[in-house]
Amino acid sequence: MAAVRRYDILDTPPDGAYDRVAALAARLFEVPVATVTIVDEDRIWFKATHGLEGVTEIGRDPGLCASAVLSDDTTVIPDTLLDPVACSNPLVAGPMGVRFYAAAPIITADGYRLGTVNVLDTRPREISEADSATLADLAAVVRDQLELRLSALHVVRAEQERRRVEQEKRQAEEEARKRAERDRAAIAAFASTLQRTLVPPALPAVPGLELACHYKTASPQEVGGDFYDVFPVGGGRWAFFLGDVCGKGAEAASVTSLTRYTLRAAALVDADPTAALKALNTALLLDAAVGTRFCTAVFGLLDPARDGGFTVTLATGGHPPAYHLSPTGGGGVQVEAVRAKGGMLVGAIAEAAFVSRTLHLAPGQGLLLYTDGLTEARTADGHMLADTGLTDFLAQRPAPVSAGALIDDTVALLDTLPDTERDDVALLALSVPTPDAAPAGITTTAHSAAAPTTDVSVGQENRRP
Template sequence: MPQQHASTLDGHDPRRPVPAPLPEDEDARLAAVRRYDVLDTPPDGAFDRVAAMAAHLLQVPVATVSIVDENRIWFKAAHGLEGVPEIGRDPGLCASAICQDQALVIPDTLRDPVAAGNPLVTGDLGVRFYAAAPITTADGHRLGTVNVLDTRPRVITPEDTAILTDLAAIVMDELELRLSALRAVRAERLLRQAETTRAETEQAARERAERDAAAIAAYAATLQQTLLPPALPSIPGVELACHYHPASRYEVGGDFYDVFPLDDGRWGFFLGDVCGKGAEAAALTSLSRYTLRAAAHQHVDDPLAVLATLNAALLADPAVGSRFCTVLYGTITPADDESGGTVVRLAGGGHPPAFHLIPAPTGHGGARVHPVELHGSTLVGALPDARFVATTVLLRPGQALLLYTDGLSESRDADGRLLDIDGVAAFLAARTGPTTAAALVADTVALLTGLPHGLDDDVALLALAATTTESGLAVTNTGAPGRAAQER
């Protein structure tokens, strides 16, 4: 039943304000008011219609949708009450209405000890009748009221009170919908902010990664350049060409080669492959190159002794650990007969065979390809009693020798099949270009760049070709202890 405040006839002055009591859960109630974030918002058609409907249904001149704040009563919507956005909370009508669960009805405000001092009662409006239903949240907090006011005393029916209660429930539904919309907007805003932040973070991370990758690539390229000769020398009667193809811009490979003078018109050369990549491989490459050059001058006439010296150096260096390498080392000496050409003494330690190319006699391109097998040679730096093998190759004018690392023979064709040594030989035999060092390297590079699956390992190429002239030509195509010898 709605609470009806009776007239006071016990001597109390009805115009003396009596403070409205505070609800027991006032702090929690105010927190709920803040939660719905409705105070001081612009007019809203839905709430304005509720106020107008209340005035119409109960046939009163004034109706409001009121929210009770800490020190004021703020009108979210008002019908018939122009220019009054809020009033003080104490003394008040709505402040009393939110202290009870049911509707509050005051038939005559002048005879009510609380309502008699309200500015709406004592002011120009002269409110004499007041009825209100609390706007109650699902968790029981009364935010304010839907109320009706009249300038004359009156009594309303239970049906009228039920109408007010229903209208208060409608206001609560609107507030819930509004809160859901606000939360959705806030969530969308937060999501967009999070997406923007994430995008900015990812962009910054990409830029940082690109800078790091560029720095790593520059470092790797610089370090790699220190492990390869800046240019090949010019050797009378010999054309030279080389190429280095890294599998990755970001790692230092272990492939290496060099050509350098010895004495009496002789030249030394080598091509090798260190296991692994990165800084450790670079250190081993540097040690191998230095040792091979030094040993080559100590053992000018003995390529096997050069490999044995490298084997001993690698085994003796604790920094090398279990790492090893494969190497082809040789010497170049002009042939002493009238046919001309070049004598190559070649020694190997575990390395894929070089290819000796002899031009086809027809003169229409193509060549016979012979692998220079060094059967039985072992890895350099793996065993104290390593076994190295040497042979002699006579390069007549027009003939060539191609040295390569296993990145070439271990590459894969369009069907994913391993190219292997036989595949490399077949490719070289199928060439129609001249058997010059430059053409040989250029065609092999074209093969590498055309591989559909790319390269899993670095590739180093070194080609030597005997020429018919005494002038030399060099082309640079670039973006072990123990000694058991066998002579072939």
């Protein structure tokens, strides 16, 4: 029975190949009925019939086919009424009145008997040995057809299995891709939310000053280590800073948060820029969670001047120089790198020394602060933009200098560079409007930042009479 199940032939629709075998057997033996049967556990199932309409199966006991299938050779019953087993078969004792029966077993290559090829007549008769061999050959044809069908089934099932496995693989990959996208989106959203706590949501309105900034992380999935802020320190003075904590991720974010709030707190106690950097240096060294992380920073103090400009005191701690842009007589600008020589990394050693420098920011002039993600970005020829490239770029800005235009132009420059994804970039620009450019007291603040998945610029303007 296991072999019968293996061939999966029971209860299948009619098949022309088996029907032709039955018809050929009837013609060769000149009998009215011929069948191809499969012997099941409790029934004889007709795979093909000729001259036996409307019959699909009969009981196995007592049975002609059930007995013939057990034989190695062709079974021949010349007169069924004289056979003690066949005489009680429904085909013999019933209305059909079969008197002659011959059958050859369908035997597989590995010796299993599946059924029989049968010829039946309503009158007794004899057949020769050649006829018996012919019937055996017809059974062998059925066996070969079953083998071909089984091979085709194996191919079809193997292909179905392959497609099922591929489909499951595709589904698993798609699910994995969707999970990865959800995870990336969640990480990016978390990183963006955390990032917004490390930089001001918008720059403040500083009377007589235009401020603009830009911030973009190298990856939306990582929290950057760059930071900046502008805030009042009393007496009409304003403090500002920009810097870069080494590394990225949650650890860098914790140091960035500590740095920002330490500088703000220190400036409210002592607004001197070098004192603020010293306080930060001490705080980083005392906090065990900081480990070996350090940062670079520029800290500045704005003191309003009588001419409408500002006196700017800048202290640096291992940070790239700020750039002071001043109009020239020909409509261009002069670019000066503001370096306070001697400023050391913040949070590296307890004996770190910080120095400051004072300059005057007059109407029409501007000041640009940036992190090294700008100067270390590579140009199309593979070289870093570097200080020289940035200086040449700034020298082409128009006068008078506008903080908003300066940030817009610098961001446009970054967009033209092919390699800006290696590091975060933070920009902070300050400029003093000329009297003819805007009424006194107008302050414009622009802010652009990185969103969770794409870069989005958000502009905000505050105007005060």
